[in-house]
Amino acid sequence: MSTVADVERPPAFDEFAGGIPIDEPVGGPASVAWREGTLTRAKELESLRNWLIQHPEASARSIDLSKAIDRHLEAAREATRPGWWGWLTKGARIERAISNLDAAEANLLQLAPPGYLLGQLPCLLNQVQRHLMPSDPRRQQVERVARRLGVEEPDPSAGGTGERSSEDQRKVVTEERGTLVSAIRAASSAALREQLRVRSFTKVVIMTAVVMSLLALAIALIGVRSPASIPLCFQPERGGQTVVVCPTAQSALLETGQADGPAQPDVDDVVQRTAGHGDLFVVELIGLIAASVAAAAAVRGIRGSSEPYALPVALAMLKLPTGALTAFLGLLLMRGQFVPGLSALDTSAQILAWALVFGYAQQLFTRLVDQQAHSVLDDVRSEKREPARS
Secondary structure: OOOHHHHHOOHHHHHOOOOOOOOOOOOOOOOOHHHHHHHHHHHHHHHHHHHHHOOOOOOOOHHHHHHHHHHHHHHHHHHOOOOOOOOOOHHHHHHHHHHHHHHHHHHHHHHOOHHHHHHHHHHHHHHHHHHOOOOOHHHHHHHHHHHHOOOOOOOHHHOOOOOOOHHHHHHHHHHOHHHHHHHHHHHHHHHHHHHHHHHHHHHHHHHHHHHHHHHHHHHHHHHHHOOOOOOOOEOOEEOOEEOOEOOOOEOOOEEOOOOOOOOHHHHHHHHHHHOOOOHHHHHHHHHHHHHHHHHHHHHHHOOOOOOOOOHHHHHHHHHHHHHHHHHHHHHHHHHOOOOOOOOOOOOHHHHHHHHHHHHHOOHHHHHHHHHHHHHHHHHHHOOOOOOOOO
16 A cells, blocks of 8 residues: 555655665674764665655755765765775774764754654754854844743744744744755854864874873983983082982992082092983883873863864873983082082982972973863763854
8 A cells, every 4th residue: 555655755765776775774883882872873864855755745856965965974984994004094084984974864854744854843953052152143143033932031023922823833943944054054164163172183193192102202212222321320428528319320429529529520430320211211110100100180170072083092092201301400400519519419319309290290381281171071971052142
């Protein structure tokens, strides 16, 4: 027996065979969360498309939109297919998936009957208010339509209380369909730009962490190959005698030979003999360990991120090489007598303890980066911006 949709559906639809069969599986499972979400959303939009083209109010002009939806959904699915080059093009594939899903959804709204669009209006209004500024004319137009339909506070200038008959509401939605679709497309584009901000900031943090890691590694290699090139050794005096103290070793007591200070040539020779190949490596390792403790302590202030870009992980990665470098640079400043009263550490243990302090102190520098990261994520997670004031 034929259904109502089969009888009233335009004959042109019988010739349209595009798209994936409705019983086609979702796909996956995928190894990455954003791929799984893309496949699920694509199947959902495909099912809506299949339902809408069989709706009694569908018309032959919807065939082109239906084909366009299929192309966008196929492009989104294609972006989720893994390959050996996947990690190099992850950002571009995520943007391809999101933008094609947004385009398919906009075409669905063009294809949908007024009743469906009316039911989706609260969701559309929420998305527009989340991503468009209150002064944006497109947002103001959507809010005006919502007030006419009584979704928001009724507009007194439109007359009545905002309560309209179902037929009147459908008529308004039909008249304002272009306004609604263009606004939701603009909101989707704004949401994608917010994701791009997260991606760009994440890339900057990761590249900075990589460069600083290479610098820390280069300094450690210099210490291994030439321990006396950048010695982190101190010469405390003890009753007319001096001793050379390095991070991993110290010399025997030396006679200064002078009342006003040590004999520099002799001390320099001792420094070259006492400085160890692993001094800089040990100092940086202590700084890295202290930074990892600081990163673990900072976890308490991190909220889980649903974005496809692992910004919290990148922030934690940045702290580690920063801690190694601040430990090295801090002791270098102390050895150069930059800090009065802290230029002559007595034992190797004191040197390592100060390396620990300087390594943890990287939090003073990376805290600014953390604050900027939270600002970027808050823009993406914003539930609703303040409504425009009349």
